[in-house]
Amino acid sequence: MARGRFITFEGGEGAGKSTQVRRLVETLARRGIEAVATREPGGAPGAELIRKLLVDGPASRWEPLTEALLHIAARREHVVCTVWPALERGQWVISDRFADSTMAYQGYGQGADRATLAALHRLVVGEFVPDLTLVLDLPVALGLARAGERDAGGSGRYERMDVAMHRRLREGFLAIARSEPGRCVVLDASLGPDDVAAAVERAVRQHLGAALHG
Ligand SMILES: Nc1ncnc2c1ncn2[C@@H]1O[C@H](COP(=O)(O)OP(=O)(O)OP(=O)(O)O)[C@@H](O)[C@H]1O
Ligand SMILES: [Mg+2]
Structure with missing residues (x-):
């Protein structure tokens, strides 16, 4: 059984990540690929407890x-309990x-030392990176407007952080993508959900086409 593929969605509040995770799982299912949707922080019982904090x-x-x-503690639980076993079973993980x-929010957004974050990441998950x-x-x-509408005023902790932090974290995501162009694809998420889903499909086909038809 071939190992599954690991695809991650990143971006700021209300970018449409959760929407596109659901859609990609459905798209893959239509192609006969079993994919599991998961999330961070969370995605495993212990990690969901940490999420609340x-x-x-x-x-x-x-x-x-x-x-x-x-x-990072939550991530350790997530990869060990959920992501790695699913990939081993041949499922794709989205x-x-x-x-x-973590790098964008705590590093670029909130000012934690980025080299320290990178070292901690390696310590906990090694060289494991998304496909x-x-x-x-x-x-x-x-x-923020999309997220605010969705939550009808009851916004979460990150949504309530100041706009300057959100601007830094957007720039952080773009900097990460520029530094790893082989892994990261930046998509225009201001388009409607169908257009974003089509762009997601194109990117998956371009990067993982062989596995898709495999
Ligand atoms: N492309 C889109 N155009 C317009 N509205 C969208 C689009 N994608 C998602 N939405 C809507 O915007 C809101 C936020 O989308 P979603 O929850 O998928 O974003 P998210 O990135 O997961 O947000 P968060 O970071 O808060 O978890 C939802 O109400 C969703 O229905
Ligand atoms: Mg979401």
Whole structure:
């Protein structure tokens, strides 16, 4: 059995990650590929417990490196309990956020030392990287407006952080994508959901076409 492929969606609040994860799982199913949808922080029972510490409460609850350590602890549970076993079974894994979010939010956005974050990542998951990362990019105000509408005012901890932080994290995602062009594809997420889904499909075909027809 061939190992599955690991695809991650990244981007700021309201970019459409969760929407496109669902759609890609459906698209793959139509092609006869079994894919599991998962998310970070979370995606495993212990990681979902840690998630609550991260997405609820006051925006200033954690010091940036502490916050990154919580994300990384959750990630360890996620990859060990969920991602790696599924890939071994031959399933594809589609994750709503992964390690780039830690680098973008806690590194670029909140100012934790980026070399330290990279070292911690290697310590915990080694050289494991996604086969493809889709960075959904859109203006900060549009993303926050979409997320605000969806949540009808009851926004989460990250949505409540200031706009300057959200601008830095958008730039962070773009910088990560520029530094790893073989892995990352930036997509215009200000388009409608069908257009974004079509762009996702094209990127998957271009990067993982052989596996798709395999
Ligand atoms: N391309 C799109 N155009 C317009 N609205 C969209 C688009 N994609 C998603 N939406 C809507 O915008 C809101 C946010 O989308 P979604 O929850 O998929 O984003 P997200 O990136 O997962 O957000 P978060 O970071 O808050 O989890 C939802 O109400 C969704 O229906
Ligand atoms: Mg989401």
